[in-house]
Amino acid sequence: MAKLKVYDPAMCCSTGVCGPKVDMTLVGFAADLDWLKRQGVEVERYNLSQQPAAFVANAVVNEEVRRNINVLPILLVDDEIVCRGHYPLRNELTDMFSLEAEAYPGLLRVISQNGD
């Protein structure tokens, strides 16, 4: 099975519970990655503020970041960029790995869930 690497921007926690408001996009994405793992995808996740070495070590990511830091998050599948600048929804993730999206309330996760 393919390998997914996620390079997050600098943040306190990758699930977004550490801000003055919980970021539901991050919560949903963390759940999706958890689901992908259960489908057998190998997932690695790096946070710029916690694992900066990973951003130095990977040449592709390093070049992107040098050009523009706002490109984060970057997602790589087998070292090829599959998504940048936003967190993909689950249907995008399932497409990346040709998986069947099972019935799941998060399938059409709405980013605007953030509203007050």
Add this chain to the structure above:
Amino acid sequence: MWTDPLNSKYLFFTGKGGVGKTSLACAAAIHLAGDLTPVLLVSTDPASNLDEVLGTTLGSAPVRVEDVPGLFACNLDPGAAALAYRERAVSPYRGLLPEAAIRSMEEQFSGSCTLEIAAFDEFTSLLGAAETADRYAHVVFDTAPTGHTLRLLALPGAWTSFIDNNTTGMSCLGPLVALSKQEAMYRSSLEALRDPQRTTLVLVARADAASLQEAARASEELRRLGVCNQHLIVNGLVERTSTTDPIAAALVDRSSNALANLPADLSELPLSTVPLKEHPLVGLAALQCLTTRDTAPSSTVTGCTLPDVPTSLDTLVDKLLLLGRGVVMTMGKGGVGKTTIAEEIAVSLARTGVPVLLTTTDPAGRATSALKPPVNNLKIERIDPVLEVQKYRDEVLEAAAANLDQHGLALLEEDLRSPCTEEIAVFRAFAAAIARGEESYVVIDTAPTGHTILLMDAAEAYHREVLRTESEMPASVRQLLPRLRDPEFTCVILVTLPEPTPFHEAKVLQDELGRAGITACAWVVNQSFLASGTREPFLQTKALMEARWIDEVMQVSPFTVVLPWR
């Protein structure tokens, strides 16, 4: 001598603010270092006064205290620790990552999680490290006021079980990821704390019911956390009864009543007493007097009278009534009477017929039980960290439930167990309380200084985030700093005693607030013997020493009230 039973490897002094923890911890450390024994004295209070008390400039690394051979001291300042922590994390990547990336890393290391973790890191590395244990015969901790102390002491347990239970390795560990390597250190810290051979917890109280109750609460809570070797010191006992002066008589009565009615949790503990000294316990000579029978070296005292200032809160309340609504916050060192003054202001405002909410940000804040019978128009609440965390978790989980399956929810629930969550939940509750000042008066009795500074730092950090990003935040958080900065909305009252240490602490607080763009609107000098009119010679000596500090307050304060000793 009260210091005799205090000879454990680790000594922790704890108690309600203002009971004399720092003075006694210093005196005990000086005493232990007496025959050149290497002793380390540590303050974990973010608003430490150790420098002033010892007359030595301290940093986060132990330094020799000039005039006491054998004694070393340091301040664990969370702000400085967080900066050092950030620098250690970020500096290796300068040049390897673009400047923009470095900046965004730095921004992440400025939140309250980082402060909490950095302080904790320093604390455990002192307590858990073999070097410390080998180098010093005794380590004396002058711990922060009670609520903060308990959290700090409880942390090794909380973190250790958090690491044990965290299975996914991709949750809100924040900077903890780097720390998890030091798990062994947490465990040895916890073991040291729980070992009665190595650790003595010294509960310090004044001879009054409130401070003894606080000590009893701390005693019980720490016993539950496994810290069982405890010792009680009643400080500032009034032994002189020579005159018929009503103020002196009241003091003596209060002392003997309090000792006769010790709370059940304390009555079994070994007890020492330390008499009240008429001189402020600042400087080595004064501290050494605490462990000898001598009186402090007398300085020349000239007669003086109270300046012409209000001696009740009425004028201040009248000023507040002009605002029509808004936030009143009492701030200052622990033990100066913030709670009492907040209560009195809230009651006075409510009696004029306006709605008033009285609340506290102090995690160890006493429920304002004194207010019986209930006052019309006055609502009393309390920001309880446990409840706030529960509320915040429920709110987040409920909002997420529609979009997550059971695995996703379990993952989120685990993340919400992170110790950072408490900081955020309390901060949000604070912002929400401030927002309620739009509709009514909100009187907030703040936590002791260190905790309040952290809260203000968080307000600033989040405000920067508001300006920097478009990220969604509750309106109360977005408007928090602008509200605090508006003198027509927020009135900060600095409370002090007419003594050097609480004055300096309140002054530091005033300066810190000033840097954040918040101006104090008044100072209240509480418990003044000078304003009390006492005729007891011993208390008159104390009263005369007060004049200088009242004068210092008036020089930095826009509006001063001096309240007589009660």
